[in-house]
Amino acid sequence: MSESRSRSGPAPVRRLNPRWLVLAGAVLLVLAFPTLAHGDYRLYLGTQVAIYLLVAMGLNLLSGYAGQPSLCHGALLAVGAYVTAIAMTDHGWSFWPAAAAGMALTAAAGALIALPAFRVSAWYFALITLAFADVVGGMLVEWGGLTHSFAGVVGIPMPELSGHALSPAELFWLVAALDIACFLMIANLIRGRFGRGFAALRDNEAAARASGISMIGLKMFAFVVSAAITGLAGAFYAVQKTVITPDDFTPDTSIFFLVVVVLGGSGRLWGPLIGTLAFFVVPELLTSLQSWRLLIYGVVLLALMLFAPHGLEGAFRAGWRRLVRSGGTTRPAAVTEAVRPTLDDDDQAAGMAVSIAGLVKRFGGVTALDHVTLRIEAGSVHAIVGPNGSGKTTLLNMICGFFRPDEGAIRLDQTDIVGRATARIARLGVGRTFQTPKLLADLSATANVMLGAYAAERASTVEVALWAPRAAREHALLAAKARYFLGFVGLGDRVGEPAGELPHSQQRLAEIARALMGRPRLLLLDEPAAGLSLSEIDRLGALIRSIAGLGVTVVIVEHHLDLVADICRHVTVLDRGRVLAEGTPDSVFRDPAVVSAYMGVRPVAEAQVPA
Amino acid sequence: MDLDIIPSGLAAGSLYALVAVGFNILYRPTNVFNFAQGDLVMLGAMISASAIAAGLPWLAALLAAAALVGVIGLAENFLAVAPIVRRSSASHAWIISTLAYSLIIDNLVGHVWGPDPIRVDPPWPFSVTSFMIGGVRTSSYQLALIALTGLMILGIEQFYRTRAGRAVRAVAEDRDAALLRGIDPDRLSRWSFFLGAGFAAMTGLLASPTMYASTQLGPSLLVKGFEAAAVGGIGNNRGALVAGWILGLAEALGGSVLSPGYQAASTFALLLAILLIQPRGLFGQPEARSV
Structure with a gap:
């Protein structure tokens, strides 16, 4: 930790903000990944991680920061993916307008489920999202004329840019760039008044209302932004998989994203990244233990809620703080201007x-x-x-x-x-x-x-x-x-x-x-x-x-x-x-x-x- | 329009109302809305279906399932609710922990019983064989289910007027104040989980003759039971009964006018519409002292 200087002292030499170093590192890693990946499968997996990370960040905004647990992000992903896929295959749209439409419709769906959630508490909302996911799952099959029912939408082409289709590496770069942009956007929102508003929404509505915050506007904002990010992820999900079927978006998918967010650290900036990576580091979970997956999700969620409510990120941070404290740090000096005795x-x-x-x-x-x-x-x-x-x-x-x-x-x-x-x-x-x-x-x-x-x-x-x-x-x-x-x-x-x-x-x-x-x-x-x-x-x-x-x-x-x-x-x-x-x-x-x-x-x- | 939807809608709605009452039994004293309730219903259906298949009489199967599932409910309180509520009574972390518990039950039941639905015959003298009455197709079990649900809910409302019932209401209103009057809220929470889970098991057995006993029962009854509880007003059992019937009829209507695929969509649309107009449900408490 660096020592903090009094504001009234001489201006310190401008040092490089560590945030920029982290950002530069992330950009380098993203640029190098397709070369490092050695092979299509790992590149494919990397792109998948990047898409899931988008969903996890969207869900974290709503469930972690704003405290409105959603059990329908799998269904929202489906809305984004299906709209994009149908527009591209059956109607010949190019990827970009199709993805924009997918995003917009997913955001609209988010607004729809947000409507009754205005004046009800968080658990109510969680169940409304569950009911919504149920409806989406049913409609994917029921509206067969549109969605091709169980057969799904097949042959979804790659996005094209100035006449040539993106290569898998370019697709990865695009999604990873969106990840970074989304991360920075959420970081800024949370640093600003929205972070404080969300925390109030989550932990103390009475205090928020007494401070003049309109809960309705803030909740709607969280729902719509979260859904739009998920819809965007859905668009990439469709083009990456090239085939989407209702089986891709079962209720388990929504649970999966919830587990990712809680595992990484719900309401923590780095939580979604840590959670998503943790899932892909243990790939056995996805294959050999398939039939026990829900049990594992359940046990992991329960254990986290009991022993590490802030997930891996929170556990790292707590451990780090303990380490630093034992090294003996001083409390940051009081800011002198704060104790100015006169009144303006x-x-x-x-x-x-x-x-x-x-x-x-x-x-x-x-x-x-x-x-x-x-x-x-x-x-x-x-x-x-x-x-x-x-x-x-x-x-x-x-x-x-x-x-x-x-x-x-x-x-x-x-x-x-x-x-x-x-x-x-x-x-x-x-x-x-x-x-x-x-x-x-x-x-x-x-x-x-x-x-x-x-x-x-x-x-x-x-x-x-x-x-x-x-x-x-x-x-x-x-x-x-x-x-x-x-x-x-x-x-x-x-x-x-x-x-x-x-x-x-x-x-x-x-x-x-x-x-x-x-x-x-x-x-x-x-x-x-x-x-x-x-x-x-x-x-x-x-x-x-x-x-x-x-x-x-x-x-x-x-x-x-x-x-x-x-x-x-x-x-x-x-x-x-x-x-x-x-x-x-x-x-x-x-x-x-x-x-x-x-x-x-x-x-x-x-x-x-x-x- | 086909009038057959009236008894079948009311019968399905009665089951939704029973699930909602199970939620309310737990919610009133604990302020926890149990996300595992649907799976407790499902577990009750599986246990009693197996017991009946093994030759146990209906009533014995019912009691065995209620006791076993009651213990599973107690374990839920012990593992997934009490430690979390103790840490912070204001937090909603129990949403995720009870959901986690439901995933565990769901997966284990799937492994023990397998995916195939089990058929359960209704108890003598009722039957699911349909007959015509006044131009409407129904069965004696459907009619019995509707009547029994109404009677049970009236009985439960009578219970809340007794001394023990008043204690439940006192804790629902103010946990700390109830403690000062010599009511132990933790003990009440344990009893509520035991009874709420037992009630869920009974609901499961009652659902089996019309819906079959299968793992599918859990998630769908969780959602439908919540919808009935929300439309009726959380904590209000008579409201849940009316709401269950309304939802059952809406679902049957949506299924018959459009297509069966629209059943979930029609109840969801009704839920959204009602909550927009009446956020606390049709018969909900207007407001409570909160600050």
Whole structure:
């Protein structure tokens, strides 16, 4: 590992990025492979590996990164292969338009199965893909007039380029070049906001929606890109095999790709390559143990899920880290600019006013909120307190759109937000934190905070995929901003750490930084002091005051009444879903009705507040 | 249009509903949707078919298959579910681990029993011989299957009103809160896997007289059972019954109007259409406290 330099120091000599070395090595290997392969069979096998790698990368994008396990990539491969093959043989198309059509139709099929998956969870989607694969398998036989049924499509010609058919070596180069392009594209997408969005989609949808990310758009994007890559692979599959039959695309094919991805490392950049190569290094699996193949897949999958959930790539990495740690490395130095103590002028925000009228929410027979009417002034720090189960968190969830009210109105400034999706409300400028921090454990603290700015990112998808200057600039800017906010909440020295390794109290602070990253005008904090030590609570109080100093309206649900009395000028007390009292902390906490509902008989001032 | 599709569609739909109920039995307390459920049904069919072929009476074969498959289900919880849920209850890694378990069962059953379907006769006094009633062709077993499914699902819904049933619902709602009230969720998960797998075995035996016992049964019933569960609303057994019947009829209709090759396509189209309009199914719970 290289030492990291402070940004403020003299600019270091530009060194060659190791990425370019890896890329150059890959290109050389690809160019030399047909010569090294010594013989048609190995070249054929190499091309097959390259085609399977495309499918595996597409599947990894959807199942590994976006966390939507697909059991139909064999069927999608079939769609791409059949469309290309039929267009070429029965309709005399040249390969290029035929492959484009195959890609487009496969992407359309991906969009079709994505439709119901919008509002359902991952396992639901997995079963929908299984049903889809079943249908495709049936149609390959049923539409015999088109697909030639069991006989399959035969005599698929090689692609032609300026009048001459590609040689097997040229076909290999073409597919391998596409592999490299696809790898780089996915690497860029994952480095950019899509990687953060996918991780949120996979591990924490609530956090994603609260950060203003539209799940629908993101899921659709993952499905369509994954399917298009698979369709492209299908086009090459058809021309390489020259004959395709329904037997090439059984349910086992889909399982095979899933095993490849999980074996290599699901949601890991190098996973598909490692997984695909591992399969071809043990070719016996494909021949002599044919009849036990599903059993082997099953045992391998089960063992991986139990003992190596991040596959071979994850195991290598864990081993490497252990090796490096025992060698004694230092933690990377804190980035100095991150702890800049002053606030920019453009961090100032116009706080948002909240007015709630006659709000009712029922869960089955329980009325969680019973005609709650409440006004929160713009730019104020407003506490909502009350015994457990009094409806405080439900109220927050209604303001940010997780729940839809049964009756009543919620206005943010003049905007009526009842019925709006959470992501849309978040984009109005509503940030929030959760009772149990919802961070993406595998991502760095910085990346987690950057998620908060997802909706504000402007670089287009294509720019991100190509890592065009605008995308790179925006990325650098947001990363700096995220480090700045981490410094602002007091985590300037933890920027590079995986969020899952931060202690609980720091995770709460990182959530606040993430919310600030979205430039909120209204910040909802759900029990931010729970589980914090006394000194940490003091610092939290100071932090909330400086956030309020930016002009942001802060609504805080909190049991810690000392903190509330310290930072808030307005308090609303909820009890069993109704507003019991409101006013200044002083007056409210002395109200006999509040005292008896909340604490029993002793006045709050004397009561020991449980931490 | 051929009216014969009504009893045959309802009979097939009843089986889909039973598979869906098996899913629900497991899903309600564990929040795990068992991808091996189809293969547990298939295994139940194979074991009971062999037992009946060996001369065991129907009821004895049923009990033997339910007990054996129940143990296989327990083993599934032990090997493929409990360790993974323990690591992270929020992750969906159990999708792949239960799928892996299903591949193992599928392959082993294929090696033990071979690919040929086994015919199973229905229990006395029922028969699969068809007769005409009011211009519609059906068989006594078809009618008995439809009626029995309805009765069983009503019975199961009664169970959820008992003390044990309420415990299941409590765990489904909030695992940690249930723990505080003295319900042991792990014990409940083990029981659920045992009972859910046993129920799957029974479904397998009931399916055998009309669908034959073969390894083909697993994957197709997994998909159809899921479709019934999803259309009816996950966790809702009465919904599963109605949904199973709707799907069975749609499948029979698609098969008779177009061609038998369209059976899978017609239920899939129906599933997509219903989920687009009602993402939680026809009778699903509207929403739950999630944050």
